[in-house]
Amino acid sequence: xxxxxxxxxxxxxxxxxxxxxxxxxxxxxxxxxxxxxxxxxxxxxxxxxxxxxxxxxxxxxxxxxxxxxxxxxxxxxxxxxxxxxxxxxxxxxxxxxxxxxxxxxxxxxxxxxxxxxxxxxxxxxxxxxxxxx
Amino acid sequence: xxxxxxxxxxxxxxxxxxxxxxxxxxxxxxxxxxxxxxxxxxxxxxxxxxxxxxxxxxxxxxxxxxxxxxxxxxxxxxxxxxxxxxxxxxxxxxxxxxxxxxxxxxxxxxxxxxxxxxxxxxxxxxxxxxxxxxxxxxxxxxxxxxxxxxxxxxxxxxxxxxxxxxxxxxxxxxxxxxxxxxxxxxxxxxxxxxxxxxxxxxxxxxxxxxxxxxxxxxxxxxxx
Numbered sequence: 354x355x356x357x358x359x360x361x362x363x364x365x366x367x368x369x370x371x372x373x374x375x376x377x378x379x380x381x382x383x384x385x386x387x388x389x390x391x392x393x394x395x396x397x398x399x400x401x402x403x404x405x406x407x408x409x410x411x412x413x414x415x416x417x418x419x420x421x422x423x424x425x426x427x428x429x430x431x432x433x434x435x436x437x438x439x440x441x442x443x444x445x446x447x448x449x450x451x452x453x454x455x456x457x458x459x460x461x462x463x464x465x466x467x468x469x470x471x472x473x474x475x476x477x478x479x480x481x482x483x484x485x486x
Numbered sequence: 487x488x489x490x491x492x493x494x495x496x497x498x499x500x501x502x503x504x505x506x507x508x509x510x511x512x513x514x515x516x517x518x519x520x521x522x523x524x525x526x527x528x529x530x531x532x533x534x535x536x537x538x539x540x541x542x543x544x545x546x547x548x549x550x551x552x553x554x555x556x557x558x559x560x561x562x563x564x565x566x567x568x569x570x571x572x573x574x575x576x577x578x579x580x581x582x583x584x585x586x587x588x589x590x591x592x593x594x595x596x597x598x599x600x601x602x603x604x605x606x607x608x609x610x611x612x613x614x615x616x617x618x619x620x621x622x623x624x625x626x627x628x629x630x631x632x633x634x635x636x637x638x639x640x641x642x643x644x645x646x647x648x649x650x651x652x653x654x655x656x657x658x659x660x661x662x663x664x665x666x667x668x669x670x671x672x673x674x675x676x677x678x679x680x681x682x683x684x685x686x687x688x689x690x691x692x693x694x695x696x697x698x699x700x701x702x703x704x705x706x707x708x709x710x
Contacts, residue, residue, distance in 0.1 A: 375589075375592075376591065376592055376595060377580065377584070377592055377595075377596075378580055378583045378584040378587055378589055378592055379583070380580070383576055383579045383580055383583070384576065386576075387572060387573070387575070387576040390572050390575075391569070391572060394565075394568055394569065394572065397701060397705060398565060398705065400705075401701070401705035401706075401708045401709060402708050402709055403709055404709045405709075406709050407709055408549055408550075408553050408707070408709070410705070410708070410709040411701060411702070411705065411706045411707075414701035414705045414706075415698070415701055415702075417701075418697045418698050418700075418701050421697050422694050422697050422698070425575060425690055425693055425694050425697065426690070426694065428579065429575045429576070429578065429579040429686075429690045429693065430579075430686075430687055430690035430691070430694075431579075431582070431683075431686075431687075435520065436517055436520075436521075438517075438521055439520055439521060439524045442521060442524035442525045442527075442528055443524050443527060443528060443531075445525075445528045446527065446528030446529070446530075446531035446532060446535075447531065449528070449531075449532055449535075450531055450532060450535040450538075453532070453535055453536070453539050454535075454538075454539055454542060457539050457542070457543060458542065458543070458546070461543055461546065461547070462546075468546070468547065
């Protein structure tokens, strides 16, 4: 840091001179993560069109999305080097989301009769506006 | 460095003007800023979460209608937008890294590229909305092309989820714009202030939400 005192602002700068500094910071590991994200996105498209899975392909795509989200949070949102309290704050959002999904589905999935039979469907609403529950 | 000569508690180093009086040191201040934003992001997760929950309920109740409706979205534009957002996520993360190293020119280039990618994203999104309107793919259209009534539920969610995300992109672009201007004016210290890192966290979150919106709105219903 001997050169730092020579710089104009006198601020605590890295030892390079401003003009000689490279235009970009070190690209790794972000570039590697980016390439992995691109590969996963391409895989997700392939899975989405893979007819053997039918309508369940979306579940595989969402599983890939979770892996991509973990990569983004770890590297692009710096959870890798963050204090654990940041992870707890983020996790709190996910926990409450799970409660939201869990309680909502606990209602819809445990109503009497076939799934969706005990609520007014759009089809019923169109054919008989009075039909409710 | 004209700050009042109150020596920092740690080792007598000169105190940064960025340090607020109620913090012990910059490390603590940075941690507080990060934590505040992470708590905000947790509330944002639940903001989007209501829409995801609605999607979940209706997709479980009417899987066939949702599969049919989702196959009508513009998957090419949606996928290009995914690529654009992932690229902007990379440039934003690198901008944060460059700010940490006090590389001002680098921050400006990377933030400008991030803004550019975001603007192209919104442009593509706008074109996509225009195509959807042309195809009468909005729930109140008298010429709505899909037969299954639940398809209208899907298309309501499509406009709302993609729209809410686009608003977040717009907010992020505004934030980056201010930061780019301030970096150019040298009006804050890249290493001592949290601004670039905070904007990077927010942008990462917007990226994150798209990673789930993309499969739900565009990849759904293609394997038939």
